[in-house]
Amino acid sequence: MLRLAPLRWQPPTDLSHALQLLQQPGARAVAGGSDLVPNLKLASTRADVLVPIRALPELGGVTVGSTAVRLGAACGLAELASDPDVVELLPALAHALGRIASPQIRNMGTLGGNLCLDTRCRYINQSELWREALGGCLKSHGSECHVVPGGQGCVAALSADSVPVLIAYGAVAHLARWDGTQPQAAQGHGPGPLWRAVPVAELYTTDGLAHVDLRPGEILTHLEVPLPAASSQVVYRKWAVRQSIDFPLVSAALRLDRSPDGRLAGGVLAIGALGPRPRVLKLDKWIGAAVDEALALALGDLAFERCRPLPNIPYDADYRRERLRVEVRRAVRQCWAP
Ligand SMILES: Cc1cc2nc3c(=O)[nH]c(=O)nc-3n(C[C@H](O)[C@H](O)[C@H](O)COP(=O)(O)OP(=O)(O)OC[C@H]3O[C@@H](n4cnc5c(N)ncnc54)[C@H](O)[C@@H]3O)c2cc1C
Ligand code: SF4
Structure with a gap:
């Protein structure tokens, strides 16, 4: 049986608190844990502190506006796949989410976790013992990529079902990180989250070791999906x-x-x-x-x-x-x- 290495569990009180907790070295956000926990057990990724974000109200809910649908990043996959507004207005997304994994995993997994899913590769989704027998690779203590020998980077695949369909809909990801510095205080709002919006099509890099363009301590809070035209x-x-x-x-x-x-x-x-x-x-x-x-x-x-x-x-x-x-x-x- 694979065991989790010891780590600290630090539940936040609200979004600002979560963002502050995520400033700590070795801290990671965890939503449903259906990707992160297996990867921690396989030691293909590391964390010293887990900050659970699924219960944060700022990350929940489906809201239909006049031009776009807002989808909270902590919404569950099963919840979204059967949400009447998502089924009616974004049927291809509902279909894609309903094809993820199994009913149990769709109950645990979230939309944000799906967008931030780790990359997958037949040489990394293995036990540590298996990987060491082969000498590791760029993603696990080794010096060579087994997929592209002599290549400079990791080319592991992003296998998230929601991502291509969100790109097709023209969705935009909204991200928050902690900022206690002057600019916000000077505007009279006091220290608080710093926000940015990135089209999902531009959220990913070509580096399989850091493929989601998230800044340190940043959380994906919600997505805005433009309402598709009837045509x-x-x-x-x-x-x-x-x-x-x-x-x-x-x-x-x-x-x-x-x-x-x-x-x-x-x-x-x-x-x-x-x-x-x-x-x-x-x-x-x-x-x-x-x-x-x-x-x-x-x-x-x-x-x-x-x-x-x-x-x-x-x-x-x-x-x-x-x-x-x-x-x-x-x-x-x-x-x-x-
Ligand atoms: C057996 C099995 C089969 C699977 N099949 C599929 C499949 O067919 N298709 C598919 O797409 N996926 C599949 N998955 C992967 C996974 O279950 C889903 O992608 C799920 O959506 C992950 O969501 P989560 O909330 O559990 O993520 P977590 O495991 O909690 O997190 C995953 C990663 O995202 C980060 N993260 C989570 N939420 C946020 C956020 N809001 N902001 C910033 N970072 C965040 C975490 O730090 C972590 O790095 C499968 C998993 C298993 C175990
Ligand atoms: S470095 Fe190569 S072998 Fe290792 S996970 Fe990335 S693509 Fe796979």
């Missing part, structure tokens, strides 16, 4: 070997916007489970084209040509590349299906 359609496709308890081996979210005459007016294709950062492909070249089988074939080919899966997660990389082409074609067809 837009978003579809999420996930392929995994099993229908349940499986991370995506191929994932793609597609948004197609149509003009009044039914032709393509805009859109985006976001692809996950490749490397540390989702691949975002623009569809400008096809604006004005008919949304038909020819477009399905063209976008499938676009994904095939621009994306090269690596042997970082299970299953044959060449098969995953072919499968991506198929899933993107299916996504286009699903967009115009009645």
